[in-house]
Amino acid sequence: MTLKSYTGGLLVAMLIFAQGAYADKWSDQFPHIKNTGDIPGACSYEATSKKDYSGKTLTISTHAVPVMGEPTALHAEQFSKLTGATVDVVHSPAGDLYSKAMVPFQAGQAPYDIVFGFSNFIRDWMQYLAPVPDKYVNMPQMQDVTKAHQGVASWDGQMYQFPVDGDRHYLKYRKDVIDNPEYQKKYKADTGRTLKVPTTWKEYGEIAAYFNGWDWDNDGELEYGSAEVMKKDDLMYAAFFSRSASYSKNPRTPGGFYFDLETMEPLINNPGFVEALGDWVEATKYVPPGGINFGLGDEINSFGGGQTLFSFSWDDAFVAAMEDGSPIKNKVGAAPLPGAERVWNREDGSWDIGHNQAPYIVWGWAVGVAGKSTNQDMAFDYLCFFANGANHRADIAIGRFGVNPFKKSDFDPQIYIDHQGWDPLIAKSYAATIVGMEEFNTNRVFPLRVPGVFQFTSAVAVGTSKALAGQLSPQEALDEVAAEWNKILDRVGKDVVREAYAVGVKLEDNIN
Amino acid sequence: MNFKHKFAFLFPGLFVLIGILIFPIGFMIRLSLSSWDTFYPGLDFIGIENYVRLFTDDSRFWESFFRLSFLSVTTVSLQYIIGFSLALMVWRDIIFKRFFRVLFLIPMMTTPVIMTVIWRTFFHESLGPVNDILSIFGIAPPWLTNEHLAKVTIIIVEVWQWTPFMFLLLLAGLLSLPKEPFLAASVDGAGPIRKFIYVTFPLMAPISIGAIIIRLIEASKIMDTVYVLTSGGPGTSTETSSYYIFVKGLREFQFGYSAALSFTYLIIMIISLTIISKLLVKLLIKK
Known part of the structure; x- marks a missing residue:
């Protein structure tokens, strides 16, 4: 071996080592x-x-x-x-x-x-x-x-x-099931519909209901349709806003998602929110047993443990599912939250027909x-x-x-492939999903950030949990929430809340 | 001796009383007359506005109060029956008497919140062992997600946790009973049932009343079990007064209003427990 070739080989080895291990002091x-x-x-x-x-x-x-x-x-x-x-x-x-x-x-x-x-x-x-x-x-x-x-x-x-942290709700699904040709054929034969990543909440419900209560991953255990945060007072209101965004965040009617900024009239009981709550009540039929008492930890364990086909909430369940040692590593996919086939137009008082999707930057x-x-x-x-x-x-x-992830540099799929061993296709879909919500979609919903925010969200948790438990119909439950919101507005002061809410509306309406 | 000196000896006790009882209650009453919340911190004066809201516009508090009454009466009744039975059992000369006496006390020695977390795991409907075992018989009850069964689950946990307390008080009572009435009953030919009805139970009545009242006071504060097991759900079906006051005070930060709820609740409990104890005395202690 010549000195030149030896030196060259050593340099290549050093470069490979440096790339692979990243060791430093x-x-x-x-x-x-x-x-x-x-x-x-x-x-x-x-x-x-x-x-x-x-x-x-x-x-x-x-x-x-x-x-x-x-x-x-x-x-x-x-x-x-x-x-x-x-x-x-x-x-x-x-x-x-x-x-x-x-x-x-x-x-x-x-x-x-x-x-x-x-x-x-x-x-x-x-x-x-x-x-x-x-x-x-x-x-x-x-x-x-x-x-x-x-x-x-x-x-x-x-x-x-x-x-220090970035959050948004997005859809997580079992890629090995949705992309499985046999299940696609079976689903088509049984329902006449195509098995694909759901783009509306109705599709989400149909697919989840179909895959509910049988052993579709052949592990000897029953699997279910969806794991969701439904436990009262345990972040459930965030799950409800995720389900509501596409029905109620109409890009043609700026000026408020939770309230009409001008009048401060609560919008929480409009037909968009009611439709979303109706879907959520239906969802109680395709969650695992006890699913309506699931908090965030249960949701992460349920989806991350391979118990359900779908889940939606923060990143944690997805990252947990993709960690080394997870039984479903590289078997899950990420996609934007499902949308709706129609969105409520509060100005016209009617539904605008057409697909609508609204990310929730929770x-x-x-x-x-x-x-x-x-x-x-x-x-x-x-x-x-x-x-x-x-x-x-x-x-x-x-x-x-x-x-x-909350940094632009987090959206490079290569870091998940190189450092975390993710399947390249999954890493790309994950990065594309979050970058799409953060950087490209302009119909986003931001969290409610007003004085006494807990009073408002607590009212949502109580109302929606009554509907999930069957104590009230979706309309009755949300009418109750709207009435409670009005009382809170009276107590805190409409103008005080409006002033704070306007800051959030500016973000939602993309006003710099 | 100077008459005034005598009162000086009362001051230490008086200071303690003022510090730990009078001042907190006084402050709570003052707080209840303010609108202190997240946005307006401070002791402003809004009169009885919070009380008007409570009595005219807060059905959720009253629903939670009636639910609490049901849970308290049911759990304490069951604790009394089971606790008395267990005490009677180990009162007699049975094998391993000492072992059972200690065994029956164990639930009370555990930390309520930790045990409730464990119970929640047991009753978890898809991952818990209870339904795993019951599924052998083809049943899987929705322990925490059915509004009626969720109450039953809370009752089970409360009874498990606090029956030993009742057992302890009643066993102490049984051990302190005089032997003569039992000897006299035996001489008269009374069997075990008659002895219980005509001797044991009447003699135990004062202790029973004390034990029931102590447990009712404790049970009326059911909070940690509800918080951990159901968060008051499904819907509001397991929400109790103390949990509701906790939500209004420490979750929604409505300090003024939650003080009004607490004070009203305190008054109601004082009145109702006084009535209950008088009724129990009338019922159980015959002249």
């Missing part, structure tokens, strides 16, 4: 980022290690382990090792996060430097949060965040929540720094470190972490 110390190594940036491991917060203590209120609680604690430990800071992490159930922060906020105290919650808390929390400083807003890491999620984290152009995890915190610099550095390139890339690969 940081990934040796922090195995969490072993797939990528440190990724350069203002808050990279390298940059963060140059800060010295020895003797200082950062206190964080976050969710219980694992969803968001686990990455918070993990990055706290890493941050502590890198900077010498002491980081105390306090975990609470999801339902307590709001009051855990709000009670001291209202009392003028700051027991927590950083508070985790949901992005739709923003209107209630923003007056107690420190705005995200310009140096973070303008850095390349933040510029990579999609416009939609910058909007979700901001209030009227001012960013109050540091983006609220997700959000985090802010308390305005009264005396450690704001350290707190923002921690958040910036949390969401740095290497941590983010590693976090989105772990379903239980609850960290989902």
Whole structure:
């Protein structure tokens, strides 16, 4: 072997090794980022290690382990090792996060430097949060965040929540069933319809009902049509808005999805929402036994465990299904939420016929720094470190972490193929689904972000759960919700709610 | 001795009483007269507006109250019957008496929330072991998703958790009974049933009333079981007063209104439990 060929071979081997392992001094110390190594940036491991917060203590209120609680604690430990800071992490159930922060906020105290919650808390929390400083807003890491999620984290152009997570609802389905030629033939023979990824909620219901209650994956267990979040007070209202968006978000009638912005009349009981609730009541027939008591965890376990054909909600169920060790890895597909064959036109008081689809950029995890915190610099550095390139890339690969794509760079399917072993077709459909919702669709619905948002969503949960339980018809249930919404408007003040709602409507109506 | 000095000795107890009882109740009453919520934090004064809303425009609270009454009375009655039976069983000289006495107390020693999570797993309709076993017989009851059965499930969990408390009080009562009346009954030729009806039960009446009232007070606060098992669903079919107050206060952050609900609930409970205890005394303790 000549020296030239030896050197050439060595170089090729080094390149291959460097490409495959990404090892660097940081990934040796922090195995969490072993797939990528440190990724350069203002808050990279390298940059963060140059800060010295020895003797200082950062206190964080976050969710219980694992969803968001686990990455918070993990990055706290890493941050502590890198900077010498002491980081105390306090975990609470999801339902307590709001009051855990709000009670001291209202009392003028700051027991927590950083508070985790949901992005739709923003209107209630923003007056107690420190705005995200310009140096973070303008850095390349933040510029990579999609416009939609910058909007979700901001209030009227001012960013109050540091983006660490991106959320949207989309359809997840069993690709091995829907693409199976035998089942396609059987479905056609039995129903006269074509088996395909559903593009309307009616198709979703028909296919789910057909595949309900029999062993279609031959594992000796019964499978069911759909897993959905139907448990009262457990995020069910978000599932209802997902089902309602296509029936009620009419691109020809801007000016409000939840309320008519001009009159502040609740739209929640219009025929679009009623049709969606009617579909949802039907869905109780094709969910697994006990399905109307399924919370988010049950939905993730049910679909991720291969129990159902369909599911729709946050990314977690999809990522869990695609993790190593999942029985259905590379057997699932992602697609936009189903649409509707008609959409309610509230101006004409009639249905507009034609396919309509509206993505729901649902609220997700959000985090802010308390305005009264005396450690704001350290707190923002921690958040910036949390969401740095290497941590983010590693976090989105772990379903239980609850960290989902919100950066433009997340939409490259190659990262899921290279680092997570996803089938290329699935990775491409996943990336195309989320990029389509984030960047291209202009008929999006954003979460309700108004004062006292919990009162409004709680009323929706109570009303819709009565309909699912058969206590009221869909129309009666939503009339009850609308009446409750009117009472809340009277209490909080129509103008106060309108002013806040207008900010969300601007996002929905694509007004910059 | 200076007369005023005597009162100085009352101050420590008085301060404790004011700190842990009078002040919280006073603050709750004041809070109930305010509109404190997410958007308007502070003790403004809105008069009895919250109470007017409660009595004229909140059927959900009253429905939850009647549901609570049903659940409390049913669970406590079952706890009393089962607890008394178990106490009678281990009161006698049976084999492994000590073992059973400890065994029957175990549910009470466990943490209610954790046990309810375990019960929820048991009753999970598609993944839980209860329906797995029942499916052998071709049945799979919708434990948590049928509005009637969900109540039954809550009753099962509550009875399992708190019967040992009733058992403990009643066993203590049985062990403290005098032996003479039983000897006299035996001399008169009374059998076990007659002895129970004419001796044991009447002698146990004061203890029974105490145990029932204590359990009714506790049962009227059913919250964690509902929260974990059903979140008040399906629909509102298992929502109880305390769960509803929790939702209004800590979920919807309507502090002022939830204080009005709490105070009203407190008054109703004081009145109804006083009436119940008087009725029980009249019924069970014959002059």
